[in-house]
Amino acid sequence: xxxxxxxxxxxxxxxxxxxxxxxxxxxxxxxxxxxxxxxxxxxxxxxxxxxxxxxxxxxxxxxxxxxxxxxxxxxxxxxxxxxxxxxxxxxxxxxxxxxxxxxxxxxxxxxxxxxxxxxxxxxxxxxxxxxxxxxxxxxxxxxxxxxxxxxxxxxxxxxxxxxxxxxxxxxxxxxxxxxxxxxxxxxxxxxxxxxxxxxxxxxxxxxxxxxxxxxxxxxxxxxxxxxxxxxxxxxxxxxxxxxxxxxxxxxxxxxxxxxxxxxxxxxxxxxxxxxxxxxxxxxxxxxxxxxxxxxxxxxxxxxxxxxxxxxxxxxxxxxxxxxxxxxxxxxxxxxxxxxxxxxxxxxxxxxxxxxxxxxxxxxxxxxxxxxxxxxxxxxxxxx
Numbered sequence: 050x051x052x053x054x055x056x057x058x059x060x061x062x063x064x065x066x067x068x069x070x071x072x073x074x075x076x077x078x079x080x081x082x083x084x085x086x087x088x089x090x091x092x093x094x095x096x097x098x099x100x101x102x103x104x105x106x107x108x109x110x111x112x113x114x115x116x117x118x119x120x121x122x123x124x125x126x127x128x129x130x131x132x133x134x135x136x137x138x139x140x141x142x143x144x145x146x147x148x149x150x151x152x153x154x155x156x157x158x159x160x161x162x163x164x165x166x167x168x169x170x171x172x173x174x175x176x177x178x179x180x181x182x183x184x185x186x187x188x189x190x191x192x193x194x195x196x197x198x199x200x201x202x203x204x205x206x207x208x209x210x211x212x213x214x215x216x217x218x219x220x221x222x223x224x225x226x227x228x229x230x231x232x233x234x235x236x237x238x239x240x241x242x243x244x245x246x247x248x249x250x251x252x253x254x255x256x257x258x259x260x261x262x263x264x265x266x267x268x269x270x271x272x273x274x275x276x277x278x279x280x281x282x283x284x285x286x287x288x289x290x291x292x293x294x295x296x297x298x299x300x301x302x303x304x305x306x307x308x309x310x311x312x313x314x315x316x317x318x319x320x321x322x323x324x325x326x327x328x329x330x331x332x333x334x335x336x337x338x339x340x341x342x343x344x345x346x347x348x349x350x351x352x353x354x355x356x357x358x359x360x361x362x363x364x365x366x367x368x369x370x371x372x373x374x375x376x377x378x379x380x381x382x383x384x385x386x387x388x389x390x391x392x393x394x395x396x397x398x399x400x401x402x403x404x405x406x407x408x409x410x411x412x413x414x415x416x417x418x419x420x421x422x423x424x425x426x427x428x429x430x431x432x
Contacts (some may be wrong), residue, residue: 054116061117065124068097073128080131080257081402084249086213087132087257095166099125099136103145109161110148115292115354119299123347126303130406131257133303134413135170137296138209138258139163142289143171146218146234150277150285155236163215169239172214174205174263175286182419184220185229185283190265192221192235194272199235201268211246211261214239219265220282232282236274243268254405290414292357294367297414298350298374301407302343305378308385308403309339315389315398332388339381346374365427372420375410382407 054062073090080087094100102118104110113121118140125133144163147155163171180187190203201221211217216238224231237244243266249259277285313336316327326332353366382404386393393400411417 054120058114058117058120061113062120062124064097065099065121066127068094068099069124069128073125073132077129077131078399078402080129081254082256082396084256086135086259087129090132090136091166091170093166094136095164100139100166100170101144101160101164102140104148104160104164108148108156109164110144111164115295115357116351119295119350119354122296122299123303123306123350126300127307128303129257130300130304130403131255133300134255134258134409135210135213137293137300138172139170141293141296142173143210143214143216143218145292146173146276146285146289147171147236149288150234150281151236152273152275154273155276159216159236169213169215170210172208172210172217173289174208174211174217174219176207177203177205182416184286185232186227188220188222188232190219190221191225192223192233195269197272198269199272199274201235201237201265201270203265205263205265207250207260208263209258209260211239211263212249212259217244217263218276220286223279223282229283230280232286233279234276234282234285235270236276237265237268237270241268241270253408254402255409291364291367293414294371294420295350295353295357297410298346298353298367298371301374301378301410302346302350304403304407304410305339305343305346305374305381308378308382308400308407309336309343311398311400311403312336312339312385312388315392319390326388335384335388339384342377342381346370346377349373365424368415368420368423371414372417372424375407376417378407378410379404 072093076087098111101110102113105112122137125136162168192199192201216236218234219237221235222231223233245264247262249261316332317325319326349370353363353370356363356366385400389398389400392398
C-alpha cells in the first residue's frame, strides 16, 4: 500500500512546518514555563487553515483530508506539545462534531467564527469524575427539556480548551433510563449563565494547553443547540474519538521526532573519553532504534488516516496507530534523556519537557488499555 504524499500534501506539509518553525517552536519553552496558551499561533494559523481542518470550505474552513490533518498535527507536535494538543482538541473535538452532525443553523453560526483564528476555540466536554473510559454508564450530567430550551445540570473535568473556548460541546444524559440511546451532545456557549469554568489544572506536562473543570448550574440553551440527533451522543462520541486517536498519535510522532533531533544534535556535540559520544555504539544503537520506531509509527498513522479518507471502517487501525505511536513517543523521549545524561533531567534542555508532554498521550483519547481492548475485539471477531 502506497502512502506517498501527493503534491498538495507535500506543499501543505512544508507550509505547516515553516509556520511551526517560526511561530510555534520558538515559544515552546515559554509556553510551558509560564503556562500560557500561544494565541499568536491561533491568529496566524487561522489564515493558513489550521483552525478549520475539520470544517468544510463552505463554512470558512480548510476541510483537509485526514492524512493532511495528521501531517499538521505531527508538525505541531514537533514544535510544541501544548499548542498541538489545543489545536487537535479544537479541530477534532470542538468543531468536527458540528461539521459532521450539526444542523445547518449551528454550522453557519459557529463554524466560521472559530475557523478564522480571530476568536476563541471550540471544546468538547466528556470526562466526569465517574466517567472516563466508561462513557455510556458514567455520564451523570443531564439535560432536560423545558419549553423551547435545554436545562443542563452537572459537572465535567479535564476539558481541554474550556477556558479559551467560544463554546463547549457537552455530552449529557437526555434519557434517565440509560442505555446506548440515552446520551446526546449539546452546544453550550461559554458565556451562558450558570456555566462556571474552573482554573486550569496544574499538570505534569502540556502546561500551555488549559484543561479545566466545568460546572453546569441550570444552564439554559435553545433546543436547536442539540448537535446531531437526540440519543445519538454515545455513537457520535465514539466516532469522534476514533479520528482523535489518529491526531493524538500524530502529535506523539512529532514529539518523538523533536526528541530524536535533539538527541542527535547533543550526541554530535558532547565529548567523552576524547571523542563525540555519537561515535559510541551504545549511543548509535539508541538512535537507530528511535528512528526506526518513529518511522513505524508514522506509517501506521498514515495507514489509519488513509483508511479513513477512503471511507472505510478504521476503528482498529486508529487504535493500533494511537497505541503504538503514543507508547513509542514515551520510549523515544526516555532515550533522548538518557543520551543527554544528567543534562537531560534539566529544564534547560528541551527533552525534559518533551518527555513530560508525551506522557499524557497514552491516557487522553482513550488509554493504552482501552486501545488494546478495541484491537482485541477486532482480532477475536476475525475469522
